[in-house]
Amino acid sequence: MTVDSTLPESGKKEQRTPALRVRDLAVRFGGRRDAVRAVDGVDIEVPRGTTLGIIGESGSGKSTLAKAIAGLVPVNAGTIAIAGPDGRLAPAAGSVGRAGQVQMIFQDPVLALNPGRPVWKSVVEPLVPRRLTVPGHLRDRAVELLGQVGLGPELADRRPVQMSGGQRQRVTIARAVAARAPLVMCDEPVAALDISVQAGVLRLLDEVREAFDLTYVFISHDMSSIARIADDVGVMYLGRLVEIGPVREVLQAPRHPYTQALIRAVPRVGPGARDAEIQPLEGEIPDARRPPSGCRFRTRCPFAQEICAREEPAPETVDASAADGGPVHRAACHFSREIRDGTAPRR
DSSP states (O other): OOOOTOOOOOTOOOOOOEEEEEEEEEEESSSSTTOEEEEEEEEEEEEETEEEEEEEEETTTTTHHHHTTTSSSSEEEEEEEOOOOTEEEEEEEOOTGGGTTEEEEOHHHHHHTTTSOOOOHHGGGGGGGOSOOOOOOGGHHHHHHHHHTTGGGGGGOOOGGGGGGGHHHHHHHHHHHHTTTSSEEOOOOOOSOOOOHHHHHHHHHHHHHHHHTTTEEESSSSSHHHHHSSSEEEEEEEEEEEEEEHHHHHHOOSSSHHHHHHHTOOOSSTGGGGOOOOOOOOSSSOTSOOOOOOSSTTGGGGTHHHHHSOOOOOOOEEEOOOOOTEEEEEEEOOHHHHHHHHHOOOO
């Protein structure tokens, strides 16, 4: 499929009250001298009831960003604010107390579920934090939740190994819903599934979001998945957010060379697909311990000039689709306006 064949309408959500606000977030691993800058100064804001897709190559920092928001990895700098039941943003709770604010759907449901427990116990685990045993009276609630994700009561007592990949991922979705947390981090939730199952799980995620008024941050390396489910999309490269905006605008009219390269590398199917040239992104992602000066993408960028090595580009508004605070398209590139016009010089 082409990446824009199933794009939702930009700004389809009229309400833009933020459910999540992240400012200048930094996550580093290792010592001071050789620290890996996994996330380095990221700002995002996700309106309530919408899905923000985060896309990038392996090593771009997108999964670390999700885990930091969920409280699963320590944060070195920056702030995370999550909306409470009254809709007001407040600083995120500590890692132990954040389960009621944020839930996580992981890429591999096999690793996310306890292999020795029947799945109904895994579903209601968020309801009994810090307890080793799950009370039997919660089984009815687990069966109800499993039914809401399309799994019958006969599956409640099965072990994860007795279920298909799609069924296991539905179990993890039911568990995310159980805690009634308003914010859900979806970390590559369909990457480990057969292609025939992926569409059904994406459709389920969208239905669950609507039914329970959830807000998603959806991590993926797959443009097609982002196109299907996201309202807005952010593009990460080497720990930084290089472009963000409404999904239709970003995927149809990208303003950053990295975003353009990711889109050109998407395989296509259908009439004429064999004649469509796939243009893989050249070069390797640099060492996150020693990122390039200036623009971090400059070592792989066809538009790079002297200023790119000298100055780090600031995010620039390239298209504001709503003057009243609606979704804004921004790109961190010295030549974002020239790229729009197709006039940026090449090396």
